[in-house]
Amino acid sequence: AATGEWCPACGVATLAPAAQRDALLALAKQSILAKLRLPGRPSVPQPPSRAALLTALRRMRAQRSDAAATPGMPRDGLQEYELLSFAEAGSSTSHSVHLHFRFSQEVAGSTEIQQATLYLFWAAPGRGAQPVTVRLLQPGPAGPNMTVASETRLEVQRPGWTTLDIGAAVRSLFGQATPRLTVELEVPEDWGSPLPSEHSDSHWPFVVAQARARTAHRVHRR
């Protein structure tokens, strides 16, 4: 929208080269952060191990080639996101392990979950099939107490990956102020730890989620 004689693009050209460069860099930063709905650049994170990351990306790619749609490509102009969240180890007992997944409010508050999958790798389960119960726990609406969102019973026959559809749980989580999901694994007492040791193994548990920017209500006219 030109105002008077000047176009918006003309403003940059009137600056001295050094000031022009600074202005463009500031604009680039501001533009990227605004589009990602980030108030500022995230502080230096603690990235997952390279091996864990590569394994997760490989499995994501395998899942994507199975699916009909191509995630990440905006259909109908809505921005799409793929999220990869690695578990944080929580408390554990002789027969249970807790894993925590935290999602940023910036993404959770502005998107809706299309699909979410939990990837769990079972370390050597011993002889025969081992019964495992996977519970998804969420903070309750009234307070910090956790409530069970879903429960799945599995028979683990051999070491390897298991995937679980956790779309519904993550979807309801994204509407909450603290988007944190806890996964409880209940295993037989003699199994020991069913998971590899944290950050030292390429088989660390993770969640892959596909999300899409929320739309404001549309008004249809005839």
Place this chain on the structure above:
Amino acid sequence: GVDCGADSRMCCRREFFVDFKEIGWEDWIIQPEGYHMNYCAGLCPLHMAGIPGLAASFHTAVLNRIKAASAAAAVDSCCVPTQRRPLSLLYYDRDSNIVKTDIPDMIVDSCGCT
């Protein structure tokens, strides 16, 4: 569209690359290494209005000159992006999750006069 040269005055696309390392963002943006923040700059005299870049047809240019001569509008047109594409980003958020998204319309591929 036309890419700007050293002494371009007419509407063109000026290339500008933001290196994430240079601005200290390489620790949270995994890919790409930078952002091609191209922008449009230059003059758009009235006879160039509606031309998508300078390579428009002779007939369009003639018609626009006639329009300009009729002085129907007194304000110059604007040099604006006519083609844009998304910027794909793979980054760490503040919870150390990895996010991949395509931000639409972030890279200017060509410019023209409105």
